[in-house]
Amino acid sequence: MTATYPTRPKYARAPGTGLDTELVTELVTDEDAFAALGPAWARLYRRCGTATPFLSHAWLHSWWRSYGRPGRLRLLLVRRGRGGELVAAAPLMLVRRPLPALVPLGGPVSDYGDVLLDDGDDGSAARALTEALWRAARTALIDFREVRPGGAAERVHALWRGPRRALDDSLCLELPAVPMDELVARLPSGKAQRVRAKLRRLTALGVERRVAGPGEVAAALHRLLELHRSQWRGRGVTAEHLRPRFREHLVRAVGPMVSAGDAVVTEFRLGGDVVAVDLTLLSPGLAGGYLYGADPRLRERKVDVAVMLLDACSGQASAAVRGAAGGRGVLSLLRGDEPYKHHWRPEPVVSRRLVLARRRTAPLLAALLGGAAVRRRGAEVLRRWGPGRQERRARDHRSTGRQT
Incomplete structure (x- = not known):
């Protein structure tokens, strides 16, 4: 299934064209549609200086085939016009444990997670992607793990209008390329x-x-x-x-x-x-x-x-x-603080965990960060707002004789 809807603001100027082009966001949940994105995804990947190899289409699609679960795929895309060029993408999947969350594809076998944003973006694609993520996160957190400092997801985090937290994640060691x-x-x-x-x-x-x-x-x-x-x-x-x-x-x-x-x-x-x-x-x-x-x-x-x-x-x-934006390239020794890596005098770089919530899911964010009491409150929010709430409301109304 692919849901397509225009963003707000509806129009943004396409760089270098002098024309106003509608930004269109898509929510892709169909595995065949994911497979067909390969060429367009690769072009965006080349235009994103902060991309890591774990954001390539070949890596992500293969990972999904080995580790994905049916019905859980959530790809958020931003295009310039319907069927136009990709300018942003967030490759996510839905998990329900320990809390409902949209998390990056790639899992533990990927050392970094992030989103893709075109280097030429004037800010409109980042805003459109953030708005699409806002709509997608109605009853779940968005939990970006292992974001390298300077990653594109930091721009989404900065634009987010709901509760948000930035935490330390894994340590990586880096050398110049x-x-x-x-x-x-x-x-x-x-x-x-x-x-x-x-x-x-x-x-x-x-x-x-x-x-x-x-x-x-x-x-x-x-x-x-x-x-x-x-x-x-x-x-x-x-x-x-x-x-x-x-x-x-x-x-x-x-x-x-x-x-x-x-x-x-x-x-x-x-x-x-x-x-x-x-x-x-x-x-x-x-x-x-x-x-x-x-x-x-x-x-x-x-x-x-x-x-x-x-x-x-x-x-x-x-x-x-x-190198990103023509700067110095990086040779990453990836996650882990093994002693042999320090022989080369690498720079320690701590990846970030960027957690985003909406007001109704703020207790879930507290549950992620806090103790047993707020975890119980998070479970109550899930009961009220999580999957199946419409069916539960209808059942409750019928049991009290009220009209739905």
Whole structure:
């Protein structure tokens, strides 16, 4: 199902055209309609300097196929004219627990969440998207998780006219998207010398690097996941990475992303054998080393896997990432505060959780933030305003003899 309705104010000037064009917002809940959005979504993604790879259509649509639940899809779109170009999009889904909320697609397997806004927006698309979210959030919170500072969702948060909160979310560590020699130059001289020695060790051993082509991605990702399983055997592996649905999502998403230049899969070979595979995701302003698998026996050969991977990832990031609005691009080490990441002197960046409510759902916001008493009040609001309230009102009226 796709609901379409004009925004208020009804008209906004289309940048560079000199013409007044109606902004039209759509609520898309149909999975086939989501699939068909690919080309238009990709164009908007390229025009959004704050987009992360987890907002690409290939990633989100594949995630939905693996993790989505029927009837829960909620895509808020803003177009210039009916059927016109996308200028804003919020990829959301409805959840009912622990509280009713619209949350970003991507879930825990995505390190960032956000909305897309055209870099050329004069503010009208942001206002239209905010208004569409206001209508969509009649009985539920809007809970944007893992928004990178400066993300487009911050503009929605600033425009929101109801109760709102901004909270800290996960810590990510970031480096500039520059070649490896520049990253090494940032280190104290002693550490820099050790890193250069480790790079020379890779050359001496004959470790070769090869980027997988579009037709080779599926096989390379299968090898990545098997090596990932091996390297974590007997330790605390993330269980989701071993499940078939994650494997299916990754293979389905990354193939098109590689073709579009939004991902790079790199195989490392030693003596003709694949000993490691790395997946780096790319967007206009940010690259991130998402997942890798490495043969545990590399340690016996005194290979520093972190140095090997960062050498490849930094080269790919510096070549592909232009930076938001032409600024400095970012190589994100993504979520987690592991000690090995700090060797590179990264900048700690805390993602934001932006929670939006309307007056009737303000108790739900309090329930999200507060204790048992307000949670009970939130449950009462849900009973009064949540799904099925019309049926309950009719039943109550019939039981007291009142006309509905």
